[in-house]
Amino acid sequence: MAETLLEMRGITKDFAGVRALNGINLTVRAGEVVGLCGENGAGKSTMMKVLSAVYPYGTWGGTIQWQGRELRAASIRETEAAGIVIIHQELMLVPQLSVAENIFLGREPRGFGGFIDFEAMYAKAAALMADLKMSHINVAQPVAHYSGGERQLIEIAKALSKNAKLLILDEPTSSLTRSETETLLGLVKGLKARGTACVYISHKLEEIEAIADSVTVIRDGAYVGHAAMADIKASDIIRMMIGREMTSLFPREAHPIGEVVFEARNVICLDPQNVNRRRVDDVSFQLRRGEILGIAGLVGAGRTELVSALFGCYRGPYTAEILLEGKPITVRTPKEAVRHGLCMVPEDRKAHGIVPDLAVGQNITLSTLDDYTSGGLIDENRELRDIDAAIAQMRIKTASPMLAIARLSGGNQQKAVISKMLAPKPRVLILDEPTRGVDVGAKYEIYKLMFDLVKQGMSIIMVSSEMPEVLGISDRVLVIGEGQLRGDFINDGLTQEQVLTAAITPLPHAA
Structure with missing residues (x-):
C-alpha cells in the first residue's frame, strides 16, 4: 500500500x-x-x-x-x-x-x-x-x-x-x-x-x-x-x-398541457464577428401552457443564441417575431421581456446572473425592485419578508440574506438567480443550463420546482447539454444543429440516439 x-x-x-x-x-x-x-x-x-x-x-x-x-x-x-x-x-x-x-x-x-x-x-x-x-x-x-x-x-x-x-x-x-x-x-x-x-x-x-x-x-x-x-x-x-434515498433522479410528474401560449417565428441571429454567418438560421416553434420544452443540441449549435434573442439579450444583429397569448410583442431588451412576462435564467450566472458584491437578498429582488418602491423609498420590511420566503422556497443555504452572494456556493447562487427570475411571476420561464455546477440533491429540488410551476400553468423552455436531463424532464424536445431546427419530438420513448442523429444530420435543402 x-x-x-x-x-x-x-x-x-x-x-x-x-x-x-x-x-x-x-x-x-x-x-x-x-x-x-x-x-x-x-x-x-x-x-x-x-x-x-x-x-x-x-x-x-x-x-x-x-x-x-x-x-x-x-x-x-x-x-x-x-x-x-x-x-x-x-x-x-x-x-x-x-x-x-x-x-x-x-x-x-x-x-x-x-x-x-x-x-x-x-x-x-x-x-x-x-x-x-x-x-x-x-x-x-x-x-x-x-x-x-x-x-x-x-x-x-x-x-x-x-x-x-x-x-x-x-x-x-x-x-x-x-x-x-x-x-x-x-x-x-x-x-x-x-x-x-x-x-x-x-x-x-x-x-x-x-x-x-x-x-x-x-x-x-x-x-x-x-x-x-x-x-x-x-x-x-x-x-x-x-441523507436520504432518491428513487429517481428525475421526479417526472403528470401535468396538464394546454393551448399554445408562446410562439417564436423566423428567429435569425447573425454572428457578431461575421454577419455573413447565421448562428440561428430561421427557427420557428410553439410552446404550450404547462409544457416543459427541452432544447437539445451539440455545443455551438445555437441554443443559447436562440433563447438570448427571445429574451432580448443577444449581442449581435438578430430578428425575431414573438407572439404571447396570440398577440405580437416587441422584445429588444431583457427589461421589455420581463414586463411582458418572459423571464430567463442565463447560462453563465457569474457573468449575467448575479451582482457579486450585492447581498443574496438584494440579488433576488433586483428584477422586482420597483414593486417595493414608493415615493423614492424602499419598503425594506416587505422586501425582507419576500426575500425570506424565496430563500425558504429554494432552500438557499446562506448564513444571512445580507451576505454577499459571491460568498455562496455555485449551486446556491444558481438557486438565487432562479428566485430572482421567478419574482416577476412570468408566464414563460427560460432556463439555460439550469443545473450546471449544481449537485444531485439541488438538481432534484430544481426539477421538483419546475413541475410545480407547470402544474400552476407556467410554461418552461429548458436548454441543457445533459441529454439524460432533457429526456428525463421535457414533454417535448427541439433539436438544434448548426443554427437550424432539425427536430421537434414528443418525448414519448424518445432516445438519446434519436436526438443525437437529428443534431448531426443536416436538413435536406442544406446538404
Missing part, C-alpha cells in the same frame, strides 16, 4: 459565528485519486481552501499532516512549495498573456541583468506541454486563443511546473465539452500513473466512478464517510450526500 501523503483531522472553520466545517477528515495516499463529494454548500471548497492555505493556519481548527509532518502554512506560496497545488473552479489565467507567461507567472526564468529569459521560458513550457501530450498548444500564443478545456489543461500544466505532489481539482469539467472532459480525465489518469495524487471535487458522479480510487463524502460541513470506489455505488454516494 502506498504511503500516506496527507491527513486532515477534525478540521473546523467558522465564518462570522457560523460553523462551515465541523470536524472534517480526509486521507490521501501517494498516487491516489480521492473523489470529494457533497451537496452545494457542504464545505468542499472551504475544506480545500484550508488545505491550500487560502485560509492560513490559525484561522481554522484541527490538524493537517503532510508527508508525516504537521503543516502550518501561512500562505498559498508555502503550500505550493510543499507540493500542494489547487486549481480553482474559476480559472486563474490572464487571457492576454501567452501560455508560457501564464505557466511561469511570478516565477519567470531570469537571465543576464535580471531580465526575463523568454527563450528559456518558452522552451521549458513547450517541454512541459510535450510531457503532458499537449504539444498542439503553442506556448507563445495568448491564452485567449484557446478553449475552456484547453485552458483547464494549461492550468494543470502550470500546477505541475510547481512540482505538485498533490493536485486539487475543484469542479474541473463544469464548463467543458464531452471530448474536453475525456481529455482531462485521461490526463489525470496519466498523472496518477506517475505518482501524483489528486483530490477531485465534482458533482458528476460518473466522473468520480471513472477516475477515483476512493471517495470521501461530507454533508453540511461534517464528515460522513470514506470508502474505496470498488466498494461503493453512485446510489450510495447520493444517499450519503443528501
